[in-house]
Structure formats: C-alpha cells, structure tokens
Amino acid sequence: MTAPAAPAAPTVLSLRGVSKQFGAVAALTGIDLDVAAGEVVAVVGDNGAGKSTLVKILSGVYTPDGGTITFHDREVSLGSPADAQAIGIATVFQDLALCENLDVKANLFLGQELRPWMLDDVRMETRSWELLRELSARIPTLDVPVAALSGGQRQTVAITRALLGKPEVILLDEPTAALGVAQTAEVLNLIERLKGNGLGVVMISHNMDDVRAVADRVAVLRLGRNNGVFDARAVTSEQVVAAITGAVDNVVAQRAARRAAAGEPRPDAATRNERKEKELP
DSSP states (O other): OOOOOOSSSSSEEEEEEEEETTEEEEEEEEEEEETTTTTTEEEEEETTTSSHHHHHHHHTSSSEEEEEEEETTTEEEHHHSSHHHHTTTEEETTTOOOOOBBBBHHHHTTTTTOSSSSHHHHHHHHHHHHHHHTOOOOOOOSSSGGGGSSSSHHHHHHHHHHHOOOOOOOEEETTTTTOOOOHHHHHHHHHHHEEEEEETEEEOOSOOOHHHHOOOOOOEEEEEEEEEETTTOOHHHHHHHHHHHOOOOOHHHHHHHHHTTTTTOOHHHHHHHHHHHHHOO
C-alpha cells in the first residue's frame, strides 16, 4: 500500500478515531482524515463503505459515537447542521436540495434572505453576481427558474449557495454522478476554483477519472474503516481499486504489475477508450 501523503498546507479539519454505530452495525470505526486549506481530498469506497455516514457526521446530521473532530486545532462538537455551518463547514448533498420552481437568486438566499425591513432584492442580486463571478460560473441570468438549468448549472447554484456562509471547508457528495461529459467538466473546473480560492474540499466520488482530475489526495474507506491515503498524482487507478475492494492481489493488480515489470507505460483514459471502440462490432 502506498504511504499516506501529508497535506501540503496547514490542516483546517481533522478527524481522529471517529466512529458511528447504528445498533449492532458499525458504520464507521476509527476513521482518521485531514483536510488542508486549498486542497481537494477525494473520499472513495464501495457501496456500504461509510462515505455517506462520514459526510453526515461532518455536516452535523449525525453525532459520532467516538473520536474527535478538530477545526483549526480546536476540538469541536457538530451537534446539528447549524453547528457545522457556524464553524465553517458547508455541505452540498447529492440531491442538491434546490427548489426548481424558484429562480437562481431565490434559491441562493432561500432561508437566509436579506431583509432589514423588507426583502432587499438589490443587495441579494449584487451578492449573487459577486459569488458567481468569483467562481467564473456560467449562469446567464438570475431570473431563470432552476428547472430550466442544466445539471452542471444546478450544481453550480448549489455550490454557490453553500459559499454564502463563507465556509473554509466544503463537502461535495457525488457532485458529477448524474452529469454528462460537458457538465462534468464544468463542475470539475468549479472544484478547481474552490481550491484556488483557498477552500478545503472533500469530494465523495465513484468516478476515478474525476478523482484523478482534481484531487490532491485520495482517502479510501473499506467496510467503515480507513484503507489507505494516497497521493493522487502518484497512485494508479489499479492501486486505488485494490484498496477499495481489498483484493490487493486481484487480476487487475497482477496485470499492472506485469506491465510495470516489462517497462510498458500505463494506458491513459483516452487509450482505454480507443481500445473499447475498436472492440465494438
């Protein structure tokens, strides 16, 4: 297993020995995780590995049964989503929680409208454009209903809304799961901008191509436990898959070892796609 890669910048969020049980089922056991400012940490694992439970603990939905969570070296208790948001942790869940009948501006400020005496549309519109420009987001107008936006644009609205509270860490739960190629590229560019703006990003994903495109480190969960932390620039997809499945000596790993021993370069995604196209009738 590849040695864990250390964060390049000071750690903002740190978990040590975090555990969570549901009756007799141990969803998480002894989880350690570090997130630095300006870093993208991808959390990967098979179904049932504990990824969703981890996100819900960090977002304040679940309370851990054991372990500690520290934020800027100060131990914190995340008893509710409001607690997480108050200390600087924002979450964008997979369902996005947008109101499709409302326009972009209304969705951005839903539940946190600016109103000293009455609704301040001018200030909300100004602040909305400030955040969207900060992310170089491709939203044509604030007055369009969310239902008329593409999947990538909806993800942009959800992420922009999370930034209203000026978080230092943002959790993205499967941000590209239901998107096409162009929309996925748009969201990955957005994640790069979040990183460039100094935010720590935790990205839950099943897509290894997306992980390798934006992540600095890859944390693998298996059966509710840590099963490796890797430098995303150095690790191979085969190594990550082996850590996810627990099959260190599986056929994929053996093939990669034979290729490395023979001095053959590891095929990239484009080469693999070309091979698949040639195999099609």
